[in-house]
Amino acid sequence: MSCAVEVHDLTKRFGDFTAVDRVTFTVQPGEIFGFLGPNGAGKTTTIRMLSGLLAPTSGDACVADLDILTETEDVKQRIGYMSQLFSLYGDLTVDENIAFFAGLYGVAGERLERRRAWVLRMAGLEDHRRQLTAELSLGWKQRLALGCAVLHEPPILFLDEPTSGVDPVSRRNFWELIYSLADGGTTVLVSTHYMEEAEYCHRLALMNRGRLIALDTPANVRRLMQEPLLEVTTREGPAAAQALQGAPGVLEAAMFGRAVHVMVEDARAAAAALPAFLASKGLEIQHIAPITPSLEDVFVALVRREGGAVEG
Amino acid sequence: MARKEWLHIRRDTRSLIMAFAVPAVMVVMFGYIISFDVNNIRMAVLDRDQTIQSRDLVDAFRSSGYFRVARYLNDERQISPLLEAGDVRLVLVIPPDFSSDLATRQPAPVQALVDGGDANTASIAINYAQAIVASYSATAVLKGQPLPVPLQAQSRVWYNEDLKSSNMIVPGLMVTVMMILSALLTSLTVAREWERGTMEQLAATPVHRLEVILGKLLPYLGIGIVDIILVAVVGGLVFAVPFRGSPVYLMVNALLFLVGAQGMGIFISATAKSQFLATQLAMITTFLPATLLSGLMFDLSSMPRVLQFVSYAVPARYFITVVRGVFLKGVGLQVLWGQSLSMIIFATVGLGLAVHAFKKEIA
Numbered sequence: 001m002s003c004a005v006e007v008h009d010l011t012k013r014f015g016d017f018t019a020v021d022r023v024t025f026t027v028q029p030g031e032i033f034g035f036l037g038p039n040g041a042g043k044t045t046t047i048r049m050l051s052g053l054l055a056p057t058s059g060d061a062c063v064a065d066l067d068i069l070t071e072t073e074d075v076k077q078r079i080g081y082m083s084q085l086f087s088l089y090g091d092l093t094v095d096e097n098i099a100f101f102a103g104l105y106g107v108a109g110e111r112l113e114r115r116r117a118w119v120l121r122m123a124g125l126e127d128h129r130r131q132l133t134a135e136l137s138l139g140w141k142q143r144l145a146l147g148c149a150v151l152h153e154p155p156i157l158f159l160d161e162p163t164s165g166v167d168p169v170s171r172r173n174f175w176e177l178i179y180s181l182a183d184g185g186t187t188v189l190v191s192t193h194y195m196e197e198a199e200y201c202h203r204l205a206l207m208n209r210g211r212l213i214a215l216d217t218p219a220n221v222r223r224l225m226q227e228p229l230l231e232v233t234t235r236e237g238p239a240a241a242q243a244l245q246g247a248p249g250v251l252e253a254a255m256f257g258r259a260v261h262v263m264v265e266d267a268r269a270a271a272a273a274l275p276a277f278l279a280s281k282g283l284e285i286q287h288i289a290p291i292t293p294s295l296e297d298v299f300v301a302l303v304r305r306e307g308g309a310v311e312g
Numbered sequence: 313m314a315r316k317e318w319l320h321i322r323r324d325t326r327s328l329i330m331a332f333a334v335p336a337v338m339v340v341m342f343g344y345i346i347s348f349d350v351n352n353i354r355m356a357v358l359d360r361d362q363t364i365q366s367r368d369l370v371d372a373f374r375s376s377g378y379f380r381v382a383r384y385l386n387d388e389r390q391i392s393p394l395l396e397a398g399d400v401r402l403v404l405v406i407p408p409d410f411s412s413d414l415a416t417r418q419p420a421p422v423q424a425l426v427d428g429g430d431a432n433t434a435s436i437a438i439n440y441a442q443a444i445v446a447s448y449s450a451t452a453v454l455k456g457q458p459l460p461v462p463l464q465a466q467s468r469v470w471y472n473e474d475l476k477s478s479n480m481i482v483p484g485l486m487v488t489v490m491m492i493l494s495a496l497l498t499s500l501t502v503a504r505e506w507e508r509g510t511m512e513q514l515a516a517t518p519v520h521r522l523e524v525i526l527g528k529l530l531p532y533l534g535i536g537i538v539d540i541i542l543v544a545v546v547g548g549l550v551f552a553v554p555f556r557g558s559p560v561y562l563m564v565n566a567l568l569f570l571v572g573a574q575g576m577g578i579f580i581s582a583t584a585k586s587q588f589l590a591t592q593l594a595m596i597t598t599f600l601p602a603t604l605l606s607g608l609m610f611d612l613s614s615m616p617r618v619l620q621f622v623s624y625a626v627p628a629r630y631f632i633t634v635v636r637g638v639f640l641k642g643v644g645l646q647v648l649w650g651q652s653l654s655m656i657i658f659a660t661v662g663l664g665l666a667v668h669a670f671k672k673e674i675a
Contacts, residue, residue: 088510
């Protein structure tokens, strides 16, 4: 397969509102490619366009060697799609859902038996075959939905916020599944707004307000943030954050748990000046040290650099 | 609490329009439709006498305003097909010695043959006919003297001799049941999947639009057929409604009707995208016309022209004729081919609309 996912200037406008603005990227076969960004950034819209659910306003893309504009229905046979809203039929049993989706993708006979067994084992639902899907817990439903999406062993998988609302343990397990699929050669595009999940991806695309603001491996994305980051701990967090906003040499200050993450122009100068500054406001610094930025910090920095605000 | 509720209502413009428009429309429609007055009844005349007196009698019918002479017949054999097809409700037969009987002061019977399929209209038509004949005889002057023996119309009701209303209602119920099944149930199905998000998942698979629509239709078609059998059996057992025609012909037409009506339901569902809106639209566009404008309960010929015109577009109208024809008159394709043709057109249009409107796209 020469083209797993290749996107050129993909754009989607709804009237005056531009949901996706000239997005361009290429995904390598077997890669786990993440879309990261707040709600409304355009992740879902992009995925829907690539899955043939939404017609782009302009631009083009090829998915699994097929053109999404002219060969939309053919694309659907080569991809697996897991939508954001939970989309299995609640009043059908586990078995019935599997049988239905298998029918849609033309998976039958011996192959169906093999795939069904795989899905049940992978999702841990072997003992729950006849249970109504609505009665399953969210983690199970999610795995079942993933299974139903790959019954036909597609080369490309689109997952739209598959782990929303699921507990961290289930989320971790789900990512194990994604890893094993990718190991098997499946190309996976995942969208998420959980920044920590971004670490699991081979490469990341950061999106804000319809535009791609960064595209690289998680490590490199983190290095994009050149501004040093200091962590300042005081006894009155919110007050300190407020005060630091206006402090000299400070670009951004935000609460992170009990401490304040302060983006500064110069680490050494700030480390020296800030304690005195806060003292003049009646606040005592307990601890101040540089830290490595998390992806969230990077995201905020990049958006700020673009001159915009974080949407959503 | 009330204030918040009022805000909800105000912002939901669609429901608002419905809340005000629907009652208004209904009042107008019901006002015109639910009239137990019957006029403009289509009739045919077989005048074997062809004299001034017989023509006077026919004129009396025509100028009464209750009847409209649609056909002048030449031959007795034309009567059956006409009544079977439901073209006219009443045939007035004037015997050849009508005027000579009058002249010789003998009873001069005239015959009114009435289609009993719509028992209501039939009994009213009979009453009118007798009244007209009575008033004719009261005003008729023969050689300057009033008639010695008043005229009487002998009425024979065909197809439903006892004018049992159950014979009229039960076949009609079949149509109502079909309509409910089609319009309301199918109208929910597509909208519900969009609302729940399962349609999005479905749209991402290679399934064809036609597959989805036919797949959704099939179970409801099956249920529809079973329901027809049920109504026929119950009607026959409990109400002794006769079944004189071909069951196969009935089934075929019923299937056509269901496909068309359910196709429309899906069309509504696909366009409305919300279950609530879908049911409202389904009620207004399919269920209401089918019960009011199909000739099911209220006679069509007595409605204002506009509504009559609209009723041509109501598929239930044709199906009712078929159902009554099969149950009570024992007729089939030969007589009712026009209705069946309309049903075929309806089925095609309904299905076509459904396929066209149902898109595997989100926006």
